[in-house]
Structure formats: C-alpha cells, structure tokens
Amino acid sequence: MMESILFEQTAGVAFITMNRPDKFNAFNRPMALRLQEVLDACAADDNIRAVYLTGNGKAFCAGQDLQEVLDPEGPGMNRILS
Numbered sequence: 001m002m003e004s005i006l007f008e009q010t011a012g013v014a015f016i017t018m019n020r021p022d023k024f025n026a027f028n029r030p031m032a033l034r035l036q037e038v039l040d041a042c043a044a045d046d047n048i049r050a051v052y053l054t055g056n057g058k059a060f061c062a063g064q065d066l067q068e069v070l071d072p073e074g075p076g077m078n079r080i081l082s
Contacts, residue, residue, distance in 0.1 A: 025061045
C-alpha cells in the first residue's frame with residue numbers, strides 16, 4: 001500500500017507531501033490521521049523551523065474524500081475532528 005503522507009526533513013524544513021494523486025489528494029481517515037501525527041511531531045521538534053505542505057500530481061488537495069461520508073462514525077473520526 002502506498003503511503004498517503006510523505007515526510008522528509010532537510011535543513012530545518014519539514015516537507016510534507018499528500019500522496020493520493022489518483023484521488024487528487026482527497027483526505028480519507030488514514031491520511032488525515034497520518035497528517036496529524038506528522039504535524040504533531042513537527043511541532044515537538046525544535047529543529048524544524050518551517051513546514052512545506054504540497055501535493056503529488058495535478059492537484060494540491062480536493063478536500064474530503066466523499067466515500068468517507070458514508071461512514072461518519074468510522075475509526076479515527078474523534079481524532080480527526082478534535
């Protein structure tokens with residue numbers, strides 16, 4: 001399975017790439033949870049001075065993956081909404 005969030009750190013800059021180009025980088029639950037984990041790690045790391053957020057493919061981010069709306073109580077929803 002392909003990683004939906006890619007992370008790299010270089011010279012004090014965190015590069016975060018949304019990596020669902022086939023879905024125009026639309027957020028699903030695993031992607032949203034992973035992005036929150038990465039951002040939390042960046043906030044806790046004093047060596048990171050900037051965060052660069054981008055998306056692979058033609059789109060930056062299409063928003064929420066509408067397939068996720070079919071199961072609004074699914075796993076991880078509390079963390080995503082908090």
